[in-house]
Amino acid sequence: MYKRVGMQLEKSERDKLKEIKKRLSELSIDFQENIIKDDGVIWFSKNELEGLPDDFFEGRTQKEDKEDGQVKYEVTTKYPDLFPVLRMAKNGETRRRLQVFEAQRCKENVKILEEAVELRFEAAKILGYKSHADFVLENKMAKTVANVEKFEKELRELLEPIAAKELEDMLELKRKDEGAKGANVDDCIYVWDFRYYLRLLKEKLYNVDEEKIKEYFAMENVVSGILSIYQEMLGLKFIQVDNSSGWHKDAQLFEVYNSEDKSFVGHFWMDMHPREGKYTHAACWSLRPGFERADGSRQYPVSAIVANLSKPTPTRPSLLKHDELVTFFHEFGHLMHNICSQTKWSRFHGVEVERDFVEAPSQMLENWCWEPEVLQTFAKHYETNEPIPAEVVTKLVNAKNLGAGLLNLRQIFFGLFDLQLHSLTSSPKVNPIDIVKLYNDLRLQISNVHSGEEETWQVATFGHIMGGYDSGYYGYLWSEVFSADMFYSRFKVEGLKNKKTGYDYKNLVLGPGGSKDGMDILIDFLGREPNNVSFLKSIGIY
Template sequence: MTKNLLNNSFKTKYNTAPFSKIENNHYLPAFKQAINDAKAEIDTITNNEAEPTFSNTIEALDFSGDQLSRISSIFFNLNSAETNDEIQRIAQEVSPLLSEFSNDITLNEDLFKRVKAVYDNKEALNLTTEQQTLLDKKYKGFSRNGANLPEDKKQELREIDKELSKLSLKFGENVLAETNKYELHITNEADLGGLPENAKEDAKQTAEQKEKDGWIITLQHPSYVPFMTYAKNRALRKKLALAFGSKGFNNDDLDNQEIVLNIVKLRHKRANLLGYKTHANFVLEERMAKNPETVTTFLNDLLEKAKPAAEKEFKTLSAFAKDLDGIETLQKWDGAYYAEKLKQKLFDLDDEKLKPYFKLENVINGVFIVANKLFGLQFEEINDIDKYHDDVLTYKVTDCDGNYISIFYADFFPRAGKRGGAWMTVYKPQFIKDGENDRPHISIVCNFTKPTKTKPSLLTFNEVTTLFHEFGHALHGMLANTTYPSLSGTSVFWDFVELPSQVLENWCYEQEALELFATHYETGEVIPMDLIAKIKASATFNEGMQTLRQISFGLLDMSWHSGESPESISSVKAHESKAFKNTKLYPDVAENCMSTSFSHIFQGGYSSGYYSYKWAEVLDADAFEYFKEEGIFSKSVAAKFKDNVLSQGGTEDPMTLYKRFRGKEPQPEALLKRAGLIKE
């Protein structure tokens, strides 16, 4: 029998994943073998006749299952970025196996006894701060996941976890299938009125690829957003918006309504089984916010400050649409279109004027320059390691002394096998073992405007901030410098993880940073100062409405996970409408439902955590104030941020790390000032 390459150490440069040599039929046997190997490692820890110690139990546990983690990261990252029917089928088979294995560990009584023995003796162990954190995390990993349950309840927990892993996968598959199947096929060029040339060219290219005449608009963001923002044809905007907003809500074989109800019921049942009132109570115990009440208060306080501004902005936008085109009632499919028109009028700023200054390659170079000026990092594009798709760019990252820091993968364009949105992920974490600092492999995945036959990829300003955002996450992974893999990089509380990403977005608005990379793709001219001034002036345009939108998503998330018993919810749409009641500006659209495609909370890891984006904005606005006080490229502030935040991962309580960087707790006023919700 041939050895499965996934079950052996990769004999590759920098120990990178050998993507081109992996076949789909490798995965299932590799997972099964790796699970068996990991079980054997657990047995060795459990059956050790020596007294339980931090080293032979806690540390050994954290370093166990390394190969299984690698296989999982490769497989599930590809299931998001380069999937197909076969990979999705394997995912449905593998997920329950992994869930079962995870439960085999947390519900292993003998193993828990050893962990508890070390935990109960922790005062006498003279542990480092990182070791104390790891010990607490391991102990809670057992106690919070059923280790103290009687046998029959443990079995019930296993069944719930298996079912949840399958439902979550199915939810994501349905959203991707809905996104891929829809196309708005346009044959009359007049229906493209208002659309920028490159968006038309992209639509033409999509039609050609599908061997059709005319133009095709899809639900992929680089196609959908320009059409909703610029297309004059209101009926077609409505048609596209209804398709986008009804993903998973069409009462067909891709419908997610039953899946949503089942997921929230099972999460609630699981939390109750573990002794928690709700899923949110369970999740938030391990977050900066600590409990649902804190989150709800935080969101409602923001709502109180943002709502008057949002209502005023909405009134202004409605009046503008009526004056311009006689629109009596502003609908959701009108919002982006008239907001863009109003923004152009108020600031003489049009994304189409900005895009020539944001050629993708220049923006990539720009984010690298910013990382170099702040943290001394160098990025060298390399072509001697495997990629999972031709679009992927690969880099070797070194520090100012030439030391190897990380491998970095960047994947920027939409395709059929890739889910929508943008994210950062890890193919291999950083850790220190046997005196060697094993460096990480980090990836960012986006869905940006593709190059056309006549133009390179030119980014909207929103795409520029998205790239900086994901790169901020990437820096958190690349600069990790911890001993234990489970505490490394972005392995932090979820309401802290958005700080590095959101803080980096601030450089996109600063003249000193923009002049480094925002040059016209044809003439090489640096972005004019008046455009930079307009970018800054327009930064708070409709910020009240944007803030209200984010708050509404956070409140919807909390309503699913901390409110009434899910057993009493029979209609996904009715429940959602109730949750949106206090944040609603536009008339409701009966055909649309947000929850059925709300992948963050039903497929990603943000359940009871969507508030994190606004929470982290408070941190990032406060942190950037510090940079502005000292200079946005201040080496000393950057060093503090790197040493106290980026390199520390989850080794200490986030607020402790933040205060060590900033010298004090974050002040929400910084966010409210930046958003223009309070006067300076």
């Protein structure tokens, strides 16, 4: 740590490093603020949005187009607008326009990222490292660039045959779909095709209707179900309290207690729906870490989960897609990591673990979203209150790995783009790098999904790369190996409601925070070193 913060350097070098870090902090804030502020609006007629369900239009802002006299509906780039249109709109031109519009936001962020890459390189050189990636990975589980590259390469080779079959199945659907409309069919899948034809493939192969399934995931029931599951698993009690001290009326505040001895644990906030000027993704933040005070008393943690889940309409409550349910479980897992951690020092509290381990505890809890015995406890139809039928859950579970090849290759693309950008060993000023071209070329090369002919800069909204995941995005897949091992080796074998397993998870995995190495935490919980067998099975490779 002494070397990593530059304490061994001459004062002039320390001062230069301090200025670089200050500037990087400013750039990170600017990058994220630009994404929030540049939340664009595009207008479509109802015909152009054919395929979207009726509740998509309820309460939606509309206006009459002065040129053609048609009523047009407002569509934003927020997730509850963007993803349904890309998934449901039958009109390929509508999907293309929205995707291009989304990929042409925040052009100023390209320059910000370029400057950040140069500054990260300079800081690494001052500290004596070959590259920023070498600096970052030194104290991660992966340790070296070579280890990350090996992991990504081996997984990519296993995924490519699966992805090729998925791509061909989607292309076959596209040929039939576009051919029936008399359109010329490009023999490739574009970015705006992917979600649409993956949905059609899911309906064709498994008879899964996502719009019907969401009727069983009313927000109120989901929240109640998640709180109940986590309380039982971790031996906690959540009590909703007055939220008048919060930043918005929609943010809910909860107190947390241990259920056995009634001792206080901490507070958490939930702010779940989109609104103007709000952070546009889903995340969990520690607002105040827990730690042991000098007098032996405890500073209790405060954490918040912020998301942009589907909003209620005038005639329906908030109904979540199943993938939104998975997101909710994931972020709530981070929340519990922050709440259940018991560390002496705030520096190691909660999610302050290795970046390539931090996702494992929350990814592990995503598995609950695919378990019939779990879903049928809270998934009830918003009108009839009937539990979700067992056959619907079976279809949903059977379709779980559809798209696993392409979706995981997409994750590999993000990880390798990040790594290539930050493993440069010569200054970008001397050997300039075209960040937009690198991003677009790698996406096609690895994920086999085309971005079209129009100039786009989707990298400008890649928030992770300016939000702490630089040289660390690979960690999403890396930690999936650990999350699968924890779930299938303990919870699946011993029972999802097994109290000892839940308490071991709370005390051995969440409790230490970053005060123990991730590998030691895994060995404590598993009783052995982790392996990738469960992960490969979980995505359908074995």
